[in-house]
Amino acid sequence: MTRAAPAGAGLDPAGLDPARLERWETHLKTRYLDTGILPNALTLVYHRGQVVHQRAQGLADVEAGTPLRDDHIFRIYSMTKPITSLAFMMLVEEGLSALSDPVSSVLPEWANLGVWTGGTHGSFSSAAPRRPMQMVDLLRHTSGLSYHIQQGGHLDGAYRDLGLGVKTTLPEFVAALAELPLEHEPGEHWHYSAATDVLSYVIERLSGQPFEDFVQERILTPLGMTDTGFHVPADKLDRFLPCYALTGQGRVLFDPTAGRFTRPPRFVSGGGGLVSTAADYLRLCRLFLRGGELDGTRLISPKTLELMTRNHLPGGADIARMALSPIAVSETSAAGVGFGLGFAVTLDPVRTLRAGNAGDYSWGGAAGTYFWVDPTEDLAVIFMTQLLLSPDRVRDDLRTFVYAALTDTPTRPRSLA
Known part of the structure; x- marks a missing residue:
């Protein structure tokens, strides 16, 4: 569906031109849907307190010919990370942790982590780090950890061999990582990693309850995100899409049966385990635009949210300068983009070579989902699809x-200084 401008208005009162948003839908259809690249796409634009555009295009289930609807449920994968980061910062506000705390203060089994100096899985050598890994490193991806989805590093093969993040439970995952070295010194590089999954277990230890229960009770239920969770209940499976993948042979069906999402997962992933709808994720974005409060429920203070959405990379660097080369997997571009506490943060739109404002923040998911929030424009945009390896x-x-x-x-430019 599309929210139309008032009759005869020409321009939407929220400050967007509906005809120009229709250009996007035409471009999306001709370039990505009609060519068979994307199976489906849902775009939602929220500006100055109202949904000014919402459109679902394509087929939720290509084989069955089922049209995509606004209420379909998507795997949001790494768009889980901002929610996990929010959960941790809520505990920081309660005095249960601090960004400067060593991770080993909550995970003592990590007190003797070393940094890789040589060898392969089974015969790694390592040395003591120059400084301990801190909580802030988990949030900004400077921890030294790697990911089973990365390629070409010293450690990611070991992650895959051990089934980390795939076959383990969350406690087993953290215990196994304690036996491996770090890819690099904490704080030395930006490297997209399983750090947010580790943060899930930190939250579990700090709160004294299972991570998934904390997220449900402290974030999803208060925000009214009723279609968001770590699996899809049986009575909602008819709204859950298949997932596709883009390969050298074209688009293929990747997950026709909904796989692990039909039941509570063995591995509860704060880095990529949630499913959601565009309407639900909008509620989270509205919370961010309103400084941590929505419909009378405050989850976090405006100052803490401001801290989360500033660049935390050492020396004010962007990802291009800090990245452990090469970046095999990420959800953002690198030049002119920094990283906050759970989000990529635009530092300089000129260097990014794309439209935006300094201070807008964003993240995406492995199946092509994406969102960004722009406080300068009072804008939030959510894009949903289900295609692994979707074109950036x-x-x-x-x-x-x-x-x-x-x-x-815009009349309220935001300074990052």
Whole structure:
């Protein structure tokens, strides 16, 4: 569906031109849907307190011919990470931890982690780190950890061999990592990793309850995110999409039976385990736009949220300067983009070569989902699809078309200083 402008208005009162947003839908259809690259796409644009555009296109189930609807449930994968980061910062506000705390203060089994100096899985050598891994390192991906989805590093093969993040429980995952060295010195590089999954277990230890229960009781239920969770209940499976993958042979069906999402997972992943709808994720984005409060429920203070959405990379560096080369897997571009506590943060739109404002923050998921929040424009945009290895160009195109639809000059520029 599309929210139309008032009759005869020409321009939407929220400061966007609906005809220009329609250009996006046409571009999306001709370039990505009609060509068979994407199976489906849902775009939601929220500006100045209202949904000004929402459209579902394509087929939720290509084989069955089922049209995509606004209420379909998507695997959001790494768009789980901002929720986990929010959960941890809520505990920081309660005095249960601090960004400067060593991770080993909560996970004492990690007190003797070393940094890789040589060898392969089964014969690694390591040396003591120059400083302990801190909580802030888990949130900004400077921990030294790697990921089973990365390629080409010293450790990611061991992650795959051990089934980390796939076959283990969360406690087993953390215990296994204690036996492996770190890929690099904490704080030395930005390297997209399983750090947010470790943060899940830190939250579990600090709160004294299972991570999934904390998220449900302290975030999802208070925000009214009723279609978001770590699995899809049986009575909602008819709204859950298959997932596809883009390969050298084209688009293929990847997960026709919903796989692990039909039941509570063995591994509860704070890094990528949630499913959600566009409407639910909008509630989270609205919380962010409102400084941590929504419909009378405050989860976090405006100052803490401001801290989360600033660049935390050492020396004010961007990802391009800090990245452990090469970046095999990430959910953002690198030049002109920093990283906060759970989000990529635009530092300089000129260096990114894409539309936006300094201070807008974003993240995406492995199946092509993406969101960003722009406080300068009072704007939140959510994009949903279900295609692994989805082209990054889709996200850049979306930003181009949305910002091209803005009709007002922002009056509240945000300083990152």
